[in-house]
Amino acid sequence: LSGRGPQVQGRVAAHPARVAWPDPLIGYAGNRFDPLLEASLGQRVLCQLLLDGVLYERAGVLAAYSPDFLLLFDVPFPQPARITLAPGAEPRQEGGLRLQLTGRHLQIDNLTPYPLLLDTLRAGDAVKELGILLPPQEQLGLNLDGIGACEIAFQSVREIDLLAPRRNAILRQRADVGQDGLFAVGVALTGDENDQAQEERLRWELRQHPHNAAAAASLARLLSRRGALAEAEEWFRQALTLAQAQPRALADGGQRVANELAELQRRHPRLGGGS
Template sequence: MTSLTITIIVIFVTAFVVAYLKATWRDRCLKDLEGFPVIISLKDGKTVWGTMNLESTGMLLRYSRPHKSGSHFETGFIIYKNEYAGVKAIYRILSDLDDAQRKKREMKTLLSRSGFFIAVRRMIRNFFAAVRDGVVESMKLLIGQVTPKSSVLSGKDKYVSRMGESFVDYIGNSYDPLLEKLIGRRVVYERFEEGSWREHTGILQNYTKDFLEIINTSTPVHITLSPRRSKNIHLGIEIERKDDSVVVMNHRQTSIKILSSDEEHILEPGQKKAINVSENITIELNEEIDVVFPRSEVIVRHTVD
């Protein structure tokens, strides 16, 4: 068998493997939130929430009840994988979980740190991620040896390089030895908020080349609500528009903060208040949460004893 034949076989086999992995691979940080109610903050200022259903091509947030929009009712919101760059943060508020969801979360957290097969899988994934550059360079060298003899592969270096990178990416994601040692430990992470970097503490649960998963943390969660003439309840917050004001009632178990252009209002559980605003209102929640951040939005800065 000639070197050209071997090279062509390698290319086709790798292409098939990459195609399969692309069709089935899901980010492991996002997988930890699948089946849970989440709030997603987007960089364009929009806020969406629902129960996450994750697929390899994106995610579907299923609403707890149909939402009327114009002449139709919507039951979910789709964010495609190529739109992940527009995600600012994905929150899971612990007080919003029912007993079954709490047990599921605890089991996932426990297994991710102590399970034997999880540890073996992590070792294998880290191995492939650590040798990523080596595999890519090896494929380049392989093609380089036969390129002068074949016009079929001439000029295809970039294609083969990208194929090699995709192959290793879908097996393991990036390996970061610093973050690997911090999984399960409390850390201080920095987040750019309102024009400055602010510090928060939490437990680093997981990481991928695109996301960081922090659990048992507390960082402000902002949601934007659109008041209507009829009463609506979103995330335990009841709102109703009356003339030039909006009546807000807090059905949550903790206090909420209403942000407006001129002042802030604190509503304790069970409290109701009329706010003089003519547009949408922004609610700030400050509770214990789990959150997945794009790595472009947050950096782990300190360890905590």
């Protein structure tokens, strides 16, 4: 590995699955000495990564490279997680999220230095879309419809060191201050039956309750993951409009949706709102 950046010794790197790029995404491979990569060593960069059939854009410090690999340090990466909590149970903690359930009141604490992305709340057979951002070191209170066990699905951000095969990674540009890719929804390159079932459920929910901002935001994320970007932008806009018109429509006032919409328009400026 060639590198002038941070030392590699003692660091543990996550190694993505080796998945070949589809033809339209084949990038510049370079050789042992790559002037473009040399100029970026030690700099925070945006990199497009193919992991397990999903295309992501993430930021990290380019530490070293070889003809076959890129080594990125300090890559903030959302990790899906769940916590289940029963009434009267001791508070539980997982992935930097702390839950405490008292009667019908659920208190959620973010103990991490990164925002947590809260996705859904399941109580019994009912699933409620949350679609909100919980800032670092802040807490949120939710009142449940009934008394019983509940489950929160969320994304906890971990900083990882990433050893990425060059055929699965393309360096895009230097990362701007505050640009880390946390709000960039990954694009799946293959279909998923669970996504299809979820899309049907969300569309049904929005037909029944067209002012459900959280469901509109969840549908926008799902469409982004499928690559249906124009419709995704429409639903992000709808969710943001509802959140601004109804202060309680989203518990974070639409912060997560606003960030996701801005990130979508930044990456795809030809969309309606990006010009």
